[in-house]
Amino acid sequence: MSEQHDADRGRPTYDVEAIQTKWQKVWAELDPFKARDDDSAERRYLVDMFPYPSGDLHMGNAEAWALGDVIARYWFQQGYDVLHPIGWDSFGLPAENAAIRRNENPVVWTKANIETQAESFRRYAISFDWSTRLHTHDPEYYRWTQWLFLKLYEHGLAYRKQSPVNWCPNDQTVLANEQVVGGKCERCGAEVTKRNLTQWYFRTTAYNQRLLDDMAALEGHWPNRVLTMQRNWIGRSEGAHVDFLIEGRDQPVTVFTTRPDTLFGATFFVIAADAPLAAQVCADEQRETFAAYLEQVRRATEIERLSEGRDKTGVFLGVHTINPVNGERIPVYAADYVLADYGTGAIMAVPAQDQRDWDFAKRFDLPIVRTVRPSEGFDGEAFTGDGPAINSANDEISLDGLPVDEAKRRTIAWLERKGLGRGTINYRLRDWLISRQRYWGPPIPIIHCPSCGEVPVPEDQLPVVLPELKGAEMQPKGVAPLASAVDWVNVSCPRCNEGAKRDTDTMDTFVDSSWYFLRYPTPDDATQPFDVEAVKRWGPVDQYVGGVEHAILHLLYARFVTKALHDMGYLDFVEPFTALMNQGEVINQGKGMSKSLGNGVDLGEQIAAYGVDAVRLTLVFAGPPEEDMDWSDLSPGGSVRFLQRAWRLSGDVTSEPGTDPARGDDALRKATHKVISEATQLLDGQRFNVMVARAMELVNATRKAIDSGPGAADPAVREAAETVAIVLSLVAPYTAEEMWHRLGHAPTVAKAGWPVADPALLVEQTVTAVVQVQGKMRGRLDVPPDISADELEALARLEEKVIRAIGDATIRKVIVRAPKLVNFVVS
């Protein structure tokens, strides 16, 4: 016995440290959470978004894993064959920046942090199958990330193009659209600028409609806000393509519009200044003006471009185009309020019905023609609402008087008939830019050959291993650090054997994490990225747990990769994560924890002070899983107190293990089985905080039964205490195991089996009926649950308080809902 004894009372005390040390060792030997994968039970697959190894685990990690572990451990208790894996998302910038500072290779810092976190996870007692462990920086992992690249390349889903891209001047690398937040680098906060570069892309746009449609199956299983964010990001909009002929060009220029009905009001035409088209159409006499403007646009950061209340800028390109619907000659401008990479990079401008166009028209003194009659009393500028069309007729078509929807349909039909345009659907989603000019990521497995062009590295030559750079060799300088590893770069072309060069960019770390859940079932497979059959057995992930910060990036990419691999025949599902839970954030004193605010709460210190179980319990009990919690509102001390009360029950029970509870105290048994029944429902609904509350009630009831009820020897007391241990095993594994041990059982309580409520014990002998007068509560009656309406009403009429409340009034109506309620309506 490792328990210490209280000197005064001679009774064992609840020694958190000792219990933790003791059971950690036992569990390491038992390895109880290893997935069996042997068809002995239904499989369940739970994944927590794997951690980035930056230092030790923190409060946020602690919450996410505590919540995921409740679900995993509940499944273990129910007898499922559970796969609950762990890995590390171990490529990425922080390691690289640290390595530059420390003049070493990023692997050193990365490995050290991983070991620290792994050790913390073990102490934190998460129910992992440790044999699943993987790290994305291992060549044996990224070999398959490169394989994924090659497969996408093979199927036309990976390609290289030149395009204006987001550039982070601080990190000296390009960024995906998704990594630019409010014009700033998502990672370092620097203002992002644009550069025209040739980069690698994954063709996410090939899946835009399916990414949208397949969300129907996630409805109700994914948080609403995540689905909404994904929908916004994909940004489907219905409209039309309209062709415009620009003077001096043979090929028409197509624009996208959601308002084809307003075509008669298009009084000018705008091309994104940084789109190649702008330079192409520009008239010679305007060339200098345009070049100056373009230079100004290029220099501006996104922040400046988007800044509130900024006047529209632009230049006339010296050419005109013809409005196809009315033959009007309208001027063509270049401006930066039109985006080069949305739609076609050019628009028809309808100032009367679009505020941006209105602003531009005012600035450059361009005509404004209303083609939708604004509603009564409208005193704004551009009118974007519904209304009858006006000024919208030519020899062949008249929209006048039609509402917007109908006018759109007619215009599209007319355009299609004339061959001047067509109805279309446009998406905001763009292709995923995956090249990075940094070191610590998987090299792109492409060789550039002067005669053969882009040549994929043959599969049997994977992995393309990173050359071992350290310190300043990785210093970002705008070109990829790999370029300076001359021996590594120069290779012979796999196709023609002549001298060639490796691609020197590495892949975005989001590529690593876009498929890791497929490798967990077979993490050591040296012959393939994942075992198709094993993934069929386990996949898709039944429950995914992680922060909402990945609502767009990671989840969108993982969904895209899953669909692509499905179409290639590797997967039999199209959505990777059947259900998603976003845990809330742990904040402190109303603000996010940060060094600068000095309000950080250190997980290690909390665990040292209160113990693993109390910290986990506090996090789970704080509120609904998805809600943010403020650590300063919580009381780990209270959790310790509760755990101690629970633990003490296990020492008080005097009956032998295996005692038949049927002879036990009826009232306590009923309480126990009610808690079992409720806890089961609450777990199924992921309402873990309420489940903890029920466990607390059972502890209180058991305490009472021991002290002032049937006593410690009653079999119902044992049943209750054992139930407490099992329920607590989902949240407080150490305390639960210790209780289980003191109750005379062998480890491990984690697999004791989830109790089943006895329906006979859930039937109440009496229920409380409420008696109301005028809807106000005036009395309570204890009645049998099968009481008839008449009997209940008769009893209610005899209640003294009810009689008093009715007084002289006449009873107009009596509502009886036996056995719960009687309501007298009087006047």
Place this chain on the structure above:
RNA sequence: GCCGGGAUGGCGGAAUCGGCAGACGCGAUGGUCUCAAACACCAUUGUUCGAAAGGACGUGCGGGUUCAAGUCCCGCUCCCGGCACCA
């Protein structure tokens, strides 16, 4: 501006089928134990009137439906999150 979510005691939160508002916990107050303190345990704890019995009020605000509304409907306010010159 658009989209999503929310507002319940001093605090975190329960009440997910329209039927006892405030489960459970924290904090607070009083008590038991103690030389004392801490721990532990017991009791009280929505506001208000009342000595008490008992009553009135009470779920962001204003209306409505209903015998009955935290819950449903209409109109607001405020807070949190996301998107935003996306044609």
